[in-house]
Structures are given as structure tokens and as C-alpha cells.
Amino acid sequence: MFELIKSKASKNVGQQALKKLDQVSDVIPSTDVLNFFNKLTVAYKEAKVTERELAKIQAQKEVLLTEMEKRYDLYHKVFDRIFDERKVAIAKSFEVIDLGLQQGDKELVSIGMQGLSKVVSSSPFANIEQLTNMIEGNRVIEI
DSSP states (O other): HHHHHHHHHHHHHHHHHHHHHHHHHHOOOHHHHHHHHHHHHHHHHHHHHHHHHHHHHHHHHHHHHHHHHHOOOOOHHHHHHHHHHHHHHHHHHHHHHHHHHHHTTTHHHHHHHHHHHHHHHHHHTTTTHHHHHHHTOOOOOOO
16 A cells, blocks of 8 residues: 555656756757756756865864964964063062162172072073974973
8 A cells, every 4th residue: 555655656756847847848849858867967966065175164263263273272372481481580580689779788788699690681582493393293281
């Protein structure tokens, strides 16, 4: 019974398709109808391929943007730490200088000035190549 219903349904679908083809043949010559549908099928397939390629490009864009954001965050944290350390070292040097001035101890002032001079004269970017290699490598960096 199911085959009978199924065969009737497929006959109805087939008849409907033929009716539509007859209607189309009124507008397009019957020799071109098949050619038109072939071209339409090719265009549809190309549109689907293009859709997939666009989705792939979009996904790649999202991955790259996420990677850039993560890298930015990492650089931000690394440089914050580098300059925080310098800030602390400068503050400590000034504390030593202030203490030396309060106590009238020239040697303490001199030690504070030497420490300040070392911090100020050294560049936090002196080992930038090493830092870059660490950041760019697949190593875990504790911040």
C-alpha cells in the first residue's frame, strides 16, 4: 500500500514538474529550457562553493583577530611588568637618597644615586630580541 501511495505521489510530482516545464517553454524555447536549467544548476553549485569559501575566510578572520587580541594582551602584561619593576627600582633608589639626605649620609646618597643611574641608563628594551623570542615561542611565560 505504501508503494502505491508513494508511486502516486511521485507521479503527481512528476506531472507537476512537467506542467511547470510546459509553462516555462512558453517563455523560453523548449530547446533552451534544459540548457537554462543546467546553467542554473551550475550557478547554484558555484554560489554554494562561494558561500563555503566565504565562511572559511570569515572563520580564518575570527581566528586571526582572536590571536591578535591575545598577543596584544600578552604584550600589554609583559610591558606593564617590565615598567612596574623599573618604577619600583626608581622608587627604592629615591627612598635611599631621601634617607641619606635625612641622615646626612653622603655614602647612602651616593648608593641611591648609583642605583637610580643604573635603572635610568639601562633600556628595558636592551634584550628585546630575547623577549620577542620568548613571546613568539610556544613557551609558558609567568607574569
